[in-house]
Amino acid sequence: MKALEARGLAKTYAAAGGNDPLQALSDVSLELGAGEFVSLVGPSGCGKSTLLRILAGLVAPSAGVVFLDGEQPEVLLGRVGYMPQDDLLMAWRTTLDNVTVGLELAGVSRADARVQARAELARFGLEGFERHWPRALSGGMRQRAALLRTFLAGRNVLLLDEPLGALDALTREEMREWLLEVWEADRKTILLVTHDVEEAVFLSDRVYVMSGRPGRVRATVDVPLRRPRAQELTTAPEFIALEQAVRAPLREARAGLV
Ligand SMILES: Nc1ncnc2c1ncn2[C@@H]1O[C@H](COP(=O)(O)OP(=O)(O)OP(=O)(O)O)[C@@H](O)[C@H]1O
Ligand SMILES: [Mg+2]
Numbered sequence: 586m587k588a589l590e591a592r593g594l595a596k597t598y599a600a601a602g603g604n605d606p607l608q609a610l611s612d613v614s615l616e617l618g619a620g621e622f623v624s625l626v627g628p629s630g631c632g633k634s635t636l637l638r639i640l641a642g643l644v645a646p647s648a649g650v651v652f653l654d655g656e657q658p659e660v661l662l663g664r665v666g667y668m669p670q671d672d673l674l675m676a677w678r679t680t681l682d683n684v685t686v687g688l689e690l691a692g693v694s695r696a697d698a699r700v701q702a703r704a705e706l707a708r709f710g711l712e713g714f715e716r717h718w719p720r721a722l723s724g725g726m727r728q729r730a731a732l733l734r735t736f737l738a739g740r741n742v743l744l745l746d747e748p749l750g751a752l753d754a755l756t757r758e759e760m761r762e763w764l765l766e767v768w769e770a771d772r773k774t775i776l777l778v779t780h781d782v783e784e785a786v787f788l789s790d791r792v793y794v795m796s797g798r799p800g801r802v803r804a805t806v807d808v809p810l811r812r813p814r815a816q817e818l819t820t821a822p823e824f825i826a827l828e829q830a831v832r833a834p835l836r837e838a839r840a841g842l843v
Contacts, residue, residue: 622790672728690738
């Protein structure tokens with residue numbers, strides 16, 4: 586039984602504001618086993634964020650179904666954790682009160698939510714910054730705060746939309762090792778969107794490559810590299826071969842060939 590399964594998802598956004606209807610996704614199927622780390626890469630605008638919003642229950646698909654633990658939930662919204670592409674930290678809440686939002690929405694009192702959040706601050710590199718406003722955090726800290734908020738909401742399946750996207754290359758390398766450590770400790774099921782092929786291969790058990798819009802799954806690349814993984818792995822021949830297996834279909838998709 587899969588933790589998350591999508592079958593035949595399609596999405597056409599209705600015409601609005603003088604724009605024609607737009608087909609963002611066409612017949613997307615994918616699956617994540619419990620505890621798997623899976624990445625999604627594809628050209629800009631191919632519908633990756635749309636797909637995550639459908640899986641999070643925020644956008645209704647035009648066709649297709651989503652299963653969680655083998656069942657089709659009546660209401661999908663709130664069943665999985667979701668970190669949007671824009672971190673959406675609230676400027677008027679401190680870091681601590683931002684990361685507790687998911688818990689508070691789930692009905693946990695603010696006092697209890699703060700206790701749970703405080704216990705995780707060190708692991709997410711935010712200790713000492715809990716009373717800072719989001720604007721006083723670095724880009725990496727903002728993203729760790731958004732990740733902590735997503736983790737704290739307590740769901741087994743997490744959808745992360747370019748969680749390391751706003752970071753410089755060096756910080757990204759540190760953050761992806763850190764993200765693997767956090768994942769290995771908790772064994773959540775993760776679906777992560779990224780533009781970075783090396784990052785996708787480094788993190789994942791499997792990489793889905795999407796075509797240009799309307800997005801479809803163009804290739805599926807299994808990544809059987811041993812874990813735990815460290816940065817040195819990225820120069821190993823077997824790693825580079827897997828990167829190529831992702832890059833080739835991605836290049837075709839970016840060129841609009843598929
Ligand atoms: N709410 C919306 N209404 C209408 N069209 C939308 C809406 N959201 C997204 N789109 C369109 O759907 C297509 C896919 O957008 P989406 O944001 O899902 O792509 P993406 O793969 O996440 O892109 P990127 O890699 O740049 O983040 C785009 O053409 C976009 O303009
Ligand atoms: Mg996107």
